[in-house]
Amino acid sequence: MRSSDYPTLSEAFKVWARIGLLSFGGPAGQIALMHQILVEERKWLGEKRFLHALNYCMLLPGPEAQQLAVYIGWLMHRTLGGVIAGVLFVLPGVVAIMALSWIYAIWGNVGIVEAFFFGLKAAVLAIVAQAVYRIGKRALKNSAMVSIAVAAFVAIFAFGVPFPVIILVAGMIGYVAARRNIAAFRSGGGHGKIGAVQVADADTLLGEESPDHTQVNRAWAFRVSAILLGLWLVPVGALFLALGPAHVFSQIAGFFSVMAVVTFGGAYAVLAYVAQEAVQNFGWLAAGEMLDGLSMAETTPGPLIMVTQFVGFMGALRDAGTLPPLMAATLGGLLTTWVTFTPCFLWIFLGAPFIERLRNNQNLTAALSAITAAVVGVILNLAVWFGLHVVFAEVKPLDVPGLDLLIPVLSSVNLVAAALTVTALLAVLWRGMGTIQVLLLCAGLGVVARLTGIA
Template sequence: MPATRPITGRPTSRRCEMNKPRYPTLMEATRIWARIGLLSFGGPAGQIAMMHRILVEEQKWLGEKRFLHALNYCMLLPGPEAQQLAVYIGWLMHRTLGGIIAGVLFVLPGVVAIMGLSWIYAIWGNVGIVEALFFGLKAAVLAIVVQAVIRIGSRALKNAAMLAIAAAAFIAIFAFGVPFPLIILAAGLIGFIGSRANIPAFRDGGGHGKVGSVQVADADTLLGEESPEHTRVNRGWALRISAVLLGMWLIPVALLFLLLGPANVFSQIAGFFSTMAVVTFGGAYAVLAYVAQEAVQHYGWLAPGEMLDGLGMAETTPGPLIMVTQFVGFMGALREAGGLSPLLAGTLGGLLTTWVTFTPCFLWIFLGAPFIERLRDNHQLTAALTAITAAVVGVILNLAVWFGLHLVFGEMRVFTGLGMQVNVPVPGSINPASALLTLAALVAMLQFRVGIFKVLIGSAAAGILLYLSGLGGI
């Protein structure tokens, strides 16, 4: 009888090898990332749940723990966490090239779709039926933002301290116009100090919880619990990749400022959205509050209603919701084209916005992923992020109020006093059709749990029907 191998160390049976998940080839992974990019509707929660279903449950390329570990890191970063999660997993499986392929394919369908819709909007946006379609979309978008306030608030505001931070953030941005980055900085500092002082409300941090349908499980991860060799900390590689990505990101920005001057619209777009890429913690809706505050009120690149139109485009196309910034850059450059053709200027402005928005995402992953392992159990960092999440609830509430006032009312008056500057609606300027359509979208989402895509399609159809029937002030 042949000798039997002792059962020690790693299992070596054929059954174990057959059941063990495997990494795909780069070509197999590319096909799957293309599929994920085309299916990435529904905002970050839906996108993350979809990636989990395809990569963990369907393809079995990596396990639950490895997926959640990557997700937890991406949720610490500024920028779109779903796209960064794709970069992280692509890097985990196929090094830098895999991360680049995954990240690019995740956003490419959205880039193409938003650019096409931006052209349609610029050329035919004043055509009645197109205006009616976007009129309906705006109501659905407002309902989506309100749902985001409720969803994130129910998860983040677990005690009186978090409620107070959210309320203070709302008042600061709505009444006093405090810039979004300062609010985030102050909230993070409060959380950090609260944890250091061992205040009960900040003691346990609280974390981020689950996203979408992703649940914590103890499934075996690919290659056991070990990380591939290329994921180990390599300071030389980190410096090299950081230098390359920083150059790709910031050298074009510096050249625009030097050649065109800081007052040029392309320099302003590059500078503003580069800043946004660094400070936009809290997800897409928090980012939109910052973009609306600056792009609409400060730079005057587009009107409040047009901001809602752009958000409607982003909600109905694949890719991260933050792709709405491409529309903002398109419209800003379109209207300040200088000697260029307006559509050419808009196209260049939109692509520039996308470049400076998403290039930093690759930097955060390639530089930070190997190092972040050491910070997983840092309680002060967790408390700071929890306080930031609470502040983000207040910021998103401001976005909902701001959108709602400009959608439902046609006229505003500015109240000033005690350092405040608040827009107050004129009751007689209410648009009944807009108010009713918004209410219907809210009821559909909050009461009957109708999905985002169905509400968007239904609201757009309702807007067109109102236009064709001659009803509603479209």
């Protein structure tokens, strides 16, 4: 398709605004929504071109749905089109999460509000469990991949191995195994289904024509990379120099900048590490509050990783220094969003013109397959971690040298929370209830339990 065949920028602006407002349901639903509107409804690009863009975005760290929007926006209308598409995709979520964060900070301890989030925690646990099942079904195609998933779960759950280390080791295992022609690592092709979209083999995509501006231009790549790196890293460096590394703004900027580089595997995978560090290391928020933030992200448009804005908000709220707490919290939340999403534009604008050269690299594919398998184990850790904190009021570390393992205090079990969790799991895994429906169901049951004095 030629550039002249695409819609005008003003037409695209309206459609990207619509997609941003309707992008509920996590990455699977968001990608399916873009496919429905852009490919089926508007016919602005073909199936092969859409899948080619999706395949590349699946290789990148960060939210793949948001990066897919940037890629398609760039494909149709150059750099400006990519910026417009990416910003409009996340803007509704930024506004919604910020508004909910203010409500939570001001009225979070009010009985009805507290009961609402009490019910949402059980729903979030069920949704994460469903993610383990769906991703595992797609990724664990043989015993080698199952072994990697199990090893990743044990490493992070029992020994506290950092998420980036697990991803690095898994990728190296896949790459080396493919180089040695181990069959289990050379037959994995593709990422399976994302929502209603079947990802095609790379060979079927290479013959489709691209607009002239998508060709490799090293001078343009250098310029855009320099600008985006400056927008991303100069504020981070300035905060470290002006406030010192111990200041909460510096910690937020540094931590979430690292997350932007290592967040392979989607939001659920990285949230396990974010929750672990934000709760246990930095002390920005409690485990229950992390679940509350995730429930906000599940019920608002935009990428699920937008929960990090709530984490930054709460961290700055508790360590405001000389600033008014809510002002510090707002700045902390916006800073988190900036360093989380700015790199997404860098990955697309820098890498998209070069991606054709990597489509048939079997060693790279094997490394990514191993990483995806490890991600299943990491998400399982997230489900178990959430489960312990939802069902039990108290957990404690197991006093065994070399282990970093939390165990529940059985006497602290919350029977109402356990019952809500079972209800949510049945609704999601047995009845196939959608995300929004199960969230509303559990939130309503939480409020009823509080009003009747059960909880």
